[in-house]
Amino acid sequence: MAIDDAPAAKAPAPPGKEAGARAGETLEDYTLRFAPRSYRRWTPAVVGASALGGIAYMADFSIAAGVGVAHGTVNALLSIGVAAVIIFVTGLPLAFYGARHNIDLDLITRGAGFGYYGSVVTSLVFASFTFIFFATEGSIMAQGLRYALHLPLWIGYLVSTLVIIPLVVYGMKALAKLQSWTNPLWLVLIAAPLVFLLVTEPSTVSHWLSFEGRDHRGVSTAAVMLGAGACLSLIGQIGEQIDYLRFMPPRTEANRRAWWTSVLLAGPGWVFFGALKQAIGVFMAVYVIGAVGSAAAVEPIEQFTGVFERMMPSWLVVPLALVLVVLSQVKINVTNAYSGSLAWTNSFTRVTRHYPGRLVFVLVNLAFSLVLMEADMFSFLNNLLSFYSNCAMAWVVTVATDIGVNKYLLKLSPKEPEFRRGMLYAVNPVGLTSFLASSLGSIAVYFGLFGDGIQPYSPLVAVGVALVATPLMAFATRGRYYLRRRDDGIAEPRTDAEGNPSGTPYTCAVCGEDYERPDMLASAAGGVICSLCLATDRTGTHLLPADPPGRAAA
Template sequence: MTTDHVAERTRTAAPGASKETLEDYTLRFAPRTYRRWTPAVVGASALGGIAYMADFSIGAGIGLSHGTANALLAIAVAAAVIFLTGFPLAYYGARYNLDLDLITRGSGFGYYGSVITSVIFASFTFIFFATEGSIMAQGLRYALNLPLWLGYLVSTLVIIPLVVYGMKALAKLQSWTNPLWLLLMVAPLVFLIVKDPDSVHRWLSYEGTGGSGVSTAAVMLGAGVCLSLMGQIGEQIDYLRFMPPRTTDNRRAWWTAVVLAGPGWVIFGAVKQAIGVFMAVYILDAVGSAAAVEPIEQFTGVFKEIMPPWLVVPLALVLVVLSQVKINVTNAYSGSLAWTNSFTRVTKRYPGRLVFVLVNLTISLVLMEADMFSFLNNVLSFYSNCAMAWVVTVATDIVINKFVLKLSPKQPEFRRGMLHAVNPVGVVSFLASSILSISVYFGLFGDALQPYSPLVAVVVAVVLTPLMAIVTRGRFYLRRTGDGITEPLLDEEGNPSGTRYDCVVCGEPYERPDMTASAAGGTICSLCLSTDRDGRHVLPAQAR
């Protein structure tokens, strides 16, 4: 490469690289120099992102259809699966400071293979943005008589200025609003139960529209809806990747934050789903089944029992708007990361994360205007099959292929040139799990098996992922075992090294885990390597 060529690339790439704090290290390892928050702050920020109200609607929908007993069992089954699969992903994200897409690349999918799962995750974010935006619009219509179409637009536009500055702004927003949100959600319910203890009995004895008692099929149908939230672990990891290095001094705080804000999010989510069933049953006779699944109706109905009439609607509106803003900044943020990851790898162009904030919000607005909320559970039941196939495949690769079979490298790899383009271990397992579970969901294997599509998705992924690793003997994980830099990636405590190297293309310094040697000389950062169109910087494959 000529000096002029390097200089020209430096001039064009440096502006984007210099804005990485604004872009929040979209496609990169998150460096120590940026991770200045304590474990408690990162954990609280991550948990602030689960303030969404779709849980209340999901729980209400399952409870009204199948009864409280089936709903609670479904919620518990889904929570157990989500916790177990989310734990290894959260650990890897926090320990190695990578988002879920970067983890997925080296956990069975390959450099380009994980584009599939990035699109799946991006779909998760705009589906749930649309869901939460619809709930906010319902609140605006209820309290302010704002037309739904205008409420959809308002709930979308208000997010843009909040999500522009990434983690720095999100950490403050989530931390400052968590106490008020918890007070508004928990206090009224406690007062209601104290005032009307019989409400608990009515809730537990409610049998739903079927009225047939506990049913395995009903439990699995309900669990399928709840399991659609499995992709939420990706949004949790978008916060957890900014955890500080784990040391002897912060070990307890570090693990507490990772467990509670990682897989532990589902504990809080399950509680909200159960509360959703409770509130729907409580207000059912007053508002009817259609309105009983709307959170604004649920909380208004509860607030009416314990506070003056003039205060009911304003407080319910504050709770709904606050909840929707807290989650939709996360949906917009995480969705933009997923879209940018996919677009940059496929086109080798880096337009910046903010472009895809607008893309994600536009898709979400279209879904809202199409009244997606009215068929929410159907959308989530279908989507859950793809989400489960992806997350369970990655979790299985980490737990079994890395730690038991030792066929997958324990240390996650995400950099171009280090990975094969496609790894059949994850891609085949994911596609087989998705296709089979979706086929079961649509009844292609008979009505009796239809409710068990979530179980099919989980079992196929758990069995096929290690089987594919054994069949391929792990040959498709790493294209190279060395990245051309002599310093180890990890320091003496097992944390990613903080040593900085200058990128030969953009001229910016980045920490060791983000760098590889360039085939043209010097070292190159992962983003510049991703956008290297002619591949002149990509190291050759290692001879076997």
């Protein structure tokens, strides 16, 4: 079904005094709740293509170019490979859960070891990912505007921020159209210069592979891990992929192959496309170093103009390079702004029990991004990303381990994801303790507190500690803190016979709107209540009591 055929969903009124006129749920894209079957009318292929359109960013080129210039091509390629393996393995269970159960990564995190309020910490980690990478892409666009139009960087930063606002207002429906329409042009502009160099100057390949970087020290494990740390900052991208994948249609026998193909390619499989772009970034940087000098090698606008000048008339070089940079920035930054607004809204609503609407936090996220750009974060990009990646890895590996090990192998964590208030404990020590131990330990290593010899290995510390601590904490707590209640008070199961979330509608006793079974639970005041009304219930009137001691285990 085409994007335009997706039905407009009802516009639920927020509970209590917050009821009143507000934008339809289509604009909000089910910010704090399960994405219902009635809204998910796109085919697996459309959802997958839209998700892959969101990885059109050019930060890959800059990150990998920085690693390659510093440590050489072979070390850079090994760094890219190490990061890609970790990102794929950890992203697979997360993508499956998001697509199968139609919830975003924050909702997954709540029931995967963190608890209802505990996952606020990781929501802020993800929000940081979105504005850091928004600032990265905005900086790249500003460099393009300076190169082509001679705009001062500070004006370019402002333009690259403001242009996103009207594009991100309309949520998934508009984003899917934007990604689908622009993918072909973007692919041609990215691939053409690479193909040109390979055909006309094949010697560039051998020069690229023999490039040793500033280090001039050959293959080095320490250099590989330093580079992998920067590349692993992209591990949080799986959250943005899931923001698309949660709109996958139910998996059936008829669409099983297409469903799995889309989930694998657009979920963890994004990293294969990302790794290819990173390798191209190193290739282009080495070429630019030989052609125009190393000062501009990490800037994508310089990388592509350096090649465009060899393959087309001079009058066409700058316009095409600018189109590529602007197109890439817009494609990814609408996703950064959208996903960041979801993360901020999730955190704010849980803490304050007030739902201001997603669009408020679009502006908040853009403001943080603009501050980073104006602070010239691009000049210390790889250092910033290497530091940030420790927190991102700790979060993603902890959640992936809880799903893969605690849920399926040890069976200490409930398999069916839970995200609703009242069903979860406020904090689950399994995920939160593992996350803090992993992130703080790897950050300490990163800053050299345990000696310079192991400093480059902070990514391995982040992955290893989360991988070990998560099941150990589940054993230590015997899974007691996953579920506050096992029964949500509604007789119908949350999934149908095929294991897909049920599409049966129920009417919320507070807002009077219909929502599907997975989003509903019984109210202590009578009737049933939707998850958002319960989240904003400040009195606790509708909150069901906890199970008696000994019954709330997984």
